[in-house]
Amino acid sequence: MSGLCDPPGAAASPPRPPLSAAELSQELSAFLGYPEPPQGLPPPSSPPPWSQNRRALLLLRCLPPARHAALQHLRGLFDEHVCAHLLHREPPGTPHPPPPPPGSLPSVSSLEDSIGEVRKVLGDLIRANPSAWAPAVSAWATELLGQLSSKYAGRHGVPPGASDLNELLQLWMSCAATRCLLDIYTQCLASMSSSCPDSCVDALLDTSVQHSPHFDWVVAHIGSSFPNTIINRVLSCGLKDFCTHGASQSGELWFPSPSPDKRVPKIASVVGILGHLASRHSANIKQELLKLFHDSLGPTREQHQKAAVPFLLQLALMSPPLLATVSPDLVRSLSPQVLNQLHHHFSTFPREELDNMVTVVVHLICQTSAGAFSLLQFLLDTAMPATVITSPGPSPSDGVRDACDRLLLLLLLHLQKLVFNRPSPTLGEPSSSSSSSSPRPIPFLDALKPHIRELCVGTLKLERKRFLWQHQLLGLVAVYGAPHSAAEAMGHLLTLAHGPEELALAPQLYAVLSSCLAELLPATVQLLVRHIHAGCLPEHHLAQLCHNLATLAQACEGLDATIPTSMAAQLCPALAQHLPDFAQLLLHRDAAVAEAACQLLASCPLPGAIPPAHLMAAIRAAVHQFFLTLRRAWGDPNCFGGAPGLCHSSRLLSRLSAVSAAATKAVLQQLVEGALRGANAELFGATDPCGKQEEEEEEGGRRKEASLLDINRRSTAAVDFSGGVWSVFHAGVIGRGLKATKRNTPRAPEQVAHNTQTFLNLLLRCCRASSSSPSSSSSSSINPEAAKAVAAALVEAVCPEAAGAELLWPPEEQSRGTVERDLRICHRFRAQPLLFPLLHFIAKGPPALCYCSVLLRGLLATLLGHWEGSRESGTTGSAWHLAASCSLVAIMAEGSLLPPALGNVHELFPHVAPFEVHLLLLSVWDYLRDNHPLPQKFTFQPKQGLFLRDFSRDGELGKHLAVLHSVLHKNIQRLGLLAPRFRP
Known part of the structure; x- marks a missing residue:
């Protein structure tokens, strides 16, 4: 070290043996004025002198091996500026540690000048040799940002990172020290993006693991600046870390674990970074996730890419927003060819790992809401047995069909456990009744509620296994969304069923729902009546509904032995309560609707007490229909x-x-x-x-205009002349003969x-x-x-x-x-x-x-x-x-x-x-x-x-x-x- 500053021409001192890393650190610390190498951040009350900062910058320029000690020394400068910045923002009277003696601290302006010099020196070094300086400087900048964010997180005026990320970002971006560190890291990442940015991204991930959630604002800012690079490299680094720590352990790491595993430290950071970027860059995240999935199935995949599917499952378990972002497009991309590749990819996995994976997939399906109906249709289409008539193009193999069949059965079983372990709903009370602990939602069933009609249509097609799966799922959705979903499901089945086989599905669903839902049929009839009054049902559906209700009501009198009497016993009183509503249909303009309504009213028993107005209206309509x-x-x-x-x-x-x-x-x-x-x-x-005879005649295709003679004639004919012997009546018109009768x-x-x-x-x-x-x-x-x-x-x-x-x-x-x-x-x-x-x-x-x-x-x-x-x-x-x-x-x-x-x-x-x-x-x-x-x-x-x-x-x-x-x-x-x- 003594030869570094010797003037030219001085006698050279004898050569010294090479110093070890510890000895070099001690020498540099003595040169900079420290008795020992600094550990962490020095206390803000004892800052290094201004001249020592210049010495550290001089070492960075002239002695590259000393960069570690120099950068370690510069931490105090940034820490001092952050402390001064926060003290300046605090309102008067805020308690804080006693200030150091006057003159011991430099001014804020002088600290900003020093930070500017540090920014300039490091920027020049990174531009001159990015491969040598960018990894070290980026690691130093991110680690220092993490330490500063964690150290001052509880300070007055600093908002929590998890509550208001935007406010926290505004606070730290207004500080020259933290803004300088972000600029330095951004320059490092930009200089390495074309070659190998893994080292910079690894540093970001490591710091995020240690200092989250206080470090989230840094990730949000950098990710917004480099979305494609950050997303791609974060996924790549996370996959490598996952493969290194967990892929060799038989998949235990990604078997359902919504919380991160300690053996994979970067997985939580990956989830956090992607979660912050999802609000503005969901399309980029979706594209990168799908690319990672499809690359893992290709023949040229690398060794670590074989664990991509378990890695993606773990990400989905830990982050439902990521699952919602990628699941619709992922389902659309699962062509028969991709499914066959996926089946071939997992054919070598042990049975235990495959069972774990199926369990994870079932758990994820239950927790997904985006594209849930499309996902269900994909599972049903894939699990359907092959038919003799095959469509052109590739089709899923038998192994894929069997796997999807098993997945559907496990999904229905898991949904059944989730639904029937919840508090039993009743039709008399709203589902969101006040209770000490509200039941946990099932996102998959919540997303299927708007598609109850499509489920009923698919069930009524009676396609081998498919309608059995849909009928069971329809019952689960009805119980989960009771009372409205149950009545809606029964109403659609009663409206859309054609023939006895399809109509039999309604009593089967009622047998499932009646054990846990009271007053189901009255609520169903009331819902159907509301639809009739609102004009929501087309005429052919309205006629079919009345015909189906009449068929079910005939079981009350034993006219149809194929219908359970328990359902008919509940249905007939419910129909009788709505006699005026169905009687109005007797006057419907469509003949099929009027006839079906007449059949319904003729089949169901009438109530014991009918208001006179309702009874008279029904009688008039029935006579008109006859x-x-x-x-x-x-x-x-x-x-x-x-x-x-x-x-x-x-x-x-x-x-x-x-x-x-x-x-x-x-x-x-x-x-x-x-x-x-x-x-x-x-x-x-x-x-x-x-x-009576026709009072008016037609002449030339036009009816005669009203005349006083005709009016008098009609009036005279109505007068009663019983009091005398004279009686006047008109047999014709003079000059025209007798009145012509209507033929x-x-x-x-x-x-x-x-x-x-x-x-x-x-x-x-x-x-x-x-x-x-x-x-x-x-x-x-x-x-x-x-x-x-x-x-x-x-x-x-x-x-x-x-x-x-x-x-x-x-x-x-x-x-x-x-x-x-x-x-x-x-x-x-x-x-x-x-x-x-x-x-x-x-x-x-x-x-x-x-x-x-x-x-x-x-x-x-x-x-x-x-x-x-x-x-x-x-x-x-x-x-x-x-x-x-x-x-x-x-x-x-x-x-x-x-x-x-x-x-x-x-x-x-x-x-x-x-x-x-x-x-x-x-x-x-x-x-x-x-x-x-x-x-x-x-x-x-x-x-x-x-x-x-x-x-x-x-x-x-x-x-x-x-x-x-x-x-x-x-x-x-x-x-x-x-x-x-x-x-x-």
Whole structure:
């Protein structure tokens, strides 16, 4: 050392033997003024003199072997500046150690000048010979930064590194000393990036291990400056360190261990650095991780790259953000070729290591959320057994399929343990109920919640093993996300299932969920009803949903033995609570939806107590659906309705009529009114459905404008002139002749007969469903109250102005004031053939026919007028009037309005002259005038369960049979055999 500063020309001293490292360090320390080599950072209260810093810089320039001691000496300079910088930022009054004597510390400006000189000298040395200086200087700079960050971490005004990294970065970047060290390290890394930056990156990793998290701000700053270099080299150095310390230990190091292993010190630092860079450089991290994975499978991989997959698994275990960053792209890159390479790569691993790896993968899948559904589809596609029809291109080998199959089974088993070890959720309480310790989330299942519909669609495809896996996973997601996910899963299965095999999956899922979830089916039905009101379901899905619910509800009555009764027992009451919601679907514009809703309502039991408003709305919708189905069934042979639709509609109406007496009356009234009104009347052979002639005509394709004459004519026709002998009605317009009636295409007689029989059968079912009396079970009679309701509806539909009129038979003089009304009644009976079967139906429930007295009077009066004006012609020219006369008398006889002897006169009508028909009908009129058709004349007979009339209590019958006997005597040669039928 003495020859270093000797002046030129001085005598050379004898040569000294080479010094050891310890002796050289002692010499340099004495030269710099230290009694011993400094250990760590000197205390800030005893800084080295300013001249000693210049000596250290001189040694760096002139004596490279002394760089270690010189750099060690310069630590104090940076430590002193950091201390001064923090003291300057502290507010007044902050307690701190007593300051040194005045004059012992240099000023902050002089310290910054010294730091500037150090920055310049080290920068020149690095530029001159980077391979010699960059490794040592970078290690010194990072170690010093780590020591300073840790030493002053608890100082007042220094934020914690883990809480606010940005604030900490701003603090240290405002300090000239730490900023100078960062610049020095950045220059070292930049100078070595093209050759071999491993030494610089190793120094960063080593320091990060020792001083994390206080050193994180340094890593964040450097990584942001050199993202590609840092990420690539950090991964490379971490992989080498992992391979050196752990690869030779049979994989024990990376078997699930979310916390870092002490034998691999750099793994935590790698995770921390990548975690800091993930916010801004996630694309670079993803690219480097995928590159590391694919390079490890290549044929030219290095020895340490064989441990890349275990290394990546360990990184993923320790850092869920890294797993979320790389997992979607990693799954997309796993082509069949890559999978085969991966299988070949691990074929040489011991069985224990492979089991550990599968366990790790299962754990990672449960903890991943990004791309979870895509990952599931990849596993399902890969694990599916090979089919005979193979797609072109490479396909996974059998070993890959078996491995993926085993992975799926272990995944489902692990998810089942995680789900059922959590607190049991209930549908009555929210899943996030207050508890002492909230259950741990399962990210994989959380990510699958938005894909419940896709899981249900995949399950319903019934693809061998695939649908079993998806069905089991669907149950786990439903239990985990209860109550909403469970109801949603059941709702999708009930909506999307086609056929009994697919529909059977819903009861199977219910069997799994019902053991841990109460009130599942009511919540499911409520969710489906909300979807219906919101219009979320397409029409074909809505129709399929109603059909599936009806199929399940049939198990309540034992109609379908393939459906578990436990599910049906829970489903039927839930459906019954939403009667108004499903009844609205009967009015849906789509025929399939309306028909399926009718099938559903006809299959599920009705609630015991239904609000009147809801009941009336359901009845109106059901009646509308019945006639609509009847029109479709006969209007188009290939239509959707047909016989099944009529069966469901009839069954629904009979169920609604059995709810209460008011419901029975409403059903019968709606049916009668509907059958006689509008286009429905055409189903039963009506030629004028509206019951009146067309008031307006079409001329040249355009409807006439409204005129005052038409308005007056309509108003006049509605006025009641019963108080006098004058009656005004309009048969036509002067100059145009009679009004043209609306001509409809007549229906086939067999079609009309079938429709009429179907309608009457429905009326009979509704009447019998409303009562349990013995009379309701007889085939020859119906419930009197129900028949009375039909009679009231019939009168109101045919002649509304006469509804509620007197039942007494008026004298002949008084009947002259109702000519217009009688003609209108007769016109309705002639235009609508259904009216006579309805009267016959009413007659089977005596004394209900009494309430149709106004219709009987009007019709009989019109027929009397017709036969009186047809004395010269035969009965063959009045076919309808003859049939009407026979039907009218037969109906009154069956309804016990006429005695048997007089009630059989209709048998004579086809064999006698028109004037004789008039005389016989006039005898019937006289009898009814003397013996009014009143309900009070009927007496209930308990043994027979019927209301019967005792004609012996009426007046003398002989005077009303005189005309009858005279007609028989006159036509004795033809009617003699019928004479015994007309004895009193």
